[in-house]
Amino acid sequence: MALAARVIWAAVQRSVAARPTSDEASVHCFLVPAQLAVVSSSAHLAHDGLVEVMAGRPIPCYEKPERISAIERALADAGDHRFLSAREHGLRPITDVHEPALVDLLEHVWTDAVASGATDGAAPLIPDTFLVGPMAAGGYDGTGTARPARLGAHCLDTATPMVAGTYAAARAAVDVALTTADLVLGGESLAYGLCRPPGHHAARAMYGGYCFFNNAAIVAEHLAAGGANRVAILDVDYHHGNGTQQIFWERSDVLYVSLHADPARAFPYFSGHADETGAGPGQGFNRNFPLPAGTRIDAYAATLDQACTTIADFDPDAPLVVSLGFDTFERDPIADLGLTTGDYARLGAMIAALDRPTVLLQEGGYAIDAIGANAVSFLSGFGP
Ligand code: Q9C
Ligand code: ZN
Numbered sequence: 001m002a003l004a005a006r007v008i009w010a011a012v013q014r015s016v017a018a019r020p021t022s023d024e025a026s027v028h029c030f031l032v033p034a035q036l037a038v039v040s041s042s043a044h045l046a047h048d049g050l051v052e053v054m055a056g057r058p059i060p061c062y063e064k065p066e067r068i069s070a071i072e073r074a075l076a077d078a079g080d081h082r083f084l085s086a087r088e089h090g091l092r093p094i095t096d097v098h099e100p101a102l103v104d105l106l107e108h109v110w111t112d113a114v115a116s117g118a119t120d121g122a123a124p125l126i127p128d129t130f131l132v133g134p135m136a137a138g139g140y141d142g143t144g145t146a147r148p149a150r151l152g153a154h155c156l157d158t159a160t161p162m163v164a165g166t167y168a169a170a171r172a173a174v175d176v177a178l179t180t181a182d183l184v185l186g187g188e189s190l191a192y193g194l195c196r197p198p199g200h201h202a203a204r205a206m207y208g209g210y211c212f213f214n215n216a217a218i219v220a221e222h223l224a225a226g227g228a229n230r231v232a233i234l235d236v237d238y239h240h241g242n243g244t245q246q247i248f249w250e251r252s253d254v255l256y257v258s259l260h261a262d263p264a265r266a267f268p269y270f271s272g273h274a275d276e277t278g279a280g281p282g283q284g285f286n287r288n289f290p291l292p293a294g295t296r297i298d299a300y301a302a303t304l305d306q307a308c309t310t311i312a313d314f315d316p317d318a319p320l321v322v323s324l325g326f327d328t329f330e331r332d333p334i335a336d337l338g339l340t341t342g343d344y345a346r347l348g349a350m351i352a353a354l355d356r357p358t359v360l361l362q363e364g365g366y367a368i369d370a371i372g373a374n375a376v377s378f379l380s381g382f383g384p
Contacts (some may be wrong), residue, residue: 022065030345030380032079037191039180041086043172044068044196046165051124053158061161062334062366063210064220064225068196071362073324075379086175087182094174096225097247099205101142102154106167106212109147118148119356124161127152155210155263156201156242156268166197170212177215177361178222184319184357185226190382192375198363200241200323201268209239209268216323216361217247220254221374228318229253232311236304236347237325237363238335240272240288244323250282256316257307258323259300261288261337285314296338297346300328304350319357326374333366341373348381358382 018262050061075081094103113119131142131153142153151162173195180193199211199216220231233248235241235258248254262270278286287310289303311320328337339347351358365371 012039014276017025018267024364030078031384032075032081032376032379033190033382034077034384036079036081037084037174037180037183037188038075038194039084039086039191040068040072040194041049041172041176041258041300044164044169047169047197048165049124049160051126052161053126058105061159061198061210063364064150064368065196066368067371068194069193070368070372071375072372073378078376078379084179084183085260086172086179087164087179089175093178093218093222094171094213095350096221097204097214099200100207102207105150105154106162106207107169109151109260110162110164110167112146116146117225118146120166124163125151125153125283126158126161131156140369144275149189149370150152154206156206160208160210160212161194163306166212170197171203173199173215174213174218177219177359181222181254181319181321185223186309189357192379193359193361198237198325199243199361200235200237200363201239201243202351203243203246206243209242210364211243215246215291216241216363217244219321219359219361220244220248223318223321224253226318228316230255230316232316233316233321234258234311234351235323235325235363236262236328237323238278238332238337239267239325239326239364240290241323241363242268242271245271245276245286245288247271248282249278249286250280251278251289252281252285255285255316257287257289257310259289259291259303260309261335262292264290265337291337293384294338297340300337300343301346301350304347308350308354316356319359320351320354322351322358322360324360324378325363326367326371326378329365329367329370329374330366331370335366339342340376341370344374345381348378350381352382 183191199214202211202214240260
């Protein structure tokens with residue numbers, strides 16, 4: 001960076017640190033990296049008309065297409081990015097992480113459900129009968145069960161509706177993630193994949209938490225398959241990435257580090273405690289940092305600093321993979337942490353200070369009116 005740019009940049013950082021809150025109107029104050037590669041696919045638009053069951057009531061799903069459109073609009077307003085379309089990568093990288101049973105189910109369940117009348121085609125598919133542990137203990141695994149009912153053998157929750165366009169959208173989100181990774185492998189220091197649906201709740205044979213395929217895990221596995229010995233995933237979504245943790249639980253070559261709301265009060269409830277550190281060869285290569293309700297930037301940054309130290313000590317030999325959620329925002333409708341739009345610049349700067357080539361992959365974030373500004377603020381932490 002030239003000296004003049006450095007001086008301006010320092011001033012921007014000070015103004016960001018000083019700004020208490022902000023909204024979309026302040027996007028123009030943030031200087032984002034020039035010519036940043038932003039990858040997306042329009043296939044997510046057909047993963048729409050979604051309903052989730054929350055506290056016993058059907059409500060419009062928080063995970064909706066407008067999330068990504070809002071980020072795209074804010075980025076377009078904030079700088080001269082290169083908006084790139086995802087390149088197809090086929091099924092292989094997906095089956096390297098997910099069981100064929102899950103892939104087959106997601107691919108064909110909608111057509112089967114329409115054919116059998118399990119759906120009238122107007123409402124999304126949400127299972128009503130789940131193969132929970134005590135049922136599975138009877139030796140049942142869903143083999144031979146018709147696909148619409150078999151959804152309950154592979155689904156975590158009642159908030160992850162499927163429609164006609166869901167499978168293609170989930171496939172495209174993986175292609176977005178892999179295309180983003182390819183750009184970084186090709187020499188970009190930073191690239192941003194606007195994955196939708198998100199991924200970090202999806203495990204080897206399970207979908208849920210708005211996620212179908214684990215975009216970040218698929219990228220990490222792709223990096224490992226390409227010869228990397230140490231791949232790090234940093235997850236700053238509000239929720240614990242139970243899927244990513246499970247997938248790499250026994251692996252020493254993939255470090256998973258996550259900051260998230262304490263599962264004592266927040267989805268996915270069962271995982272994300274600090275004492276979950278991996279098993280077998282993976283012991284010590286999983287790190288969870290659960291956070292109390294209302295956590296604001298100073299406590300958050302102190303924890304992120306520990307997470308970043310963990311990653312620096314691990315010394316990755318592949319690009320850093322970031323599961324990037326903006327549901328840590330103070331006004332997120334389904335969350336309870338206290339970060340402001342300006343705070344995301346500090347998060348970005350801390351991650352940038354790791355000084356690694358970085359693959360940013362979109363996870364959650366449901367405050368539609370602020371998600372664009374939050375993304376722009378975060379990117380500004382990487383410098384102009
Ligand atoms: N009563 C992501 O942010 N619903 N997924 C929680 C709590 C599921 C969030 C309901 C939230 C999933 C990627
Ligand atoms: Zn989340």
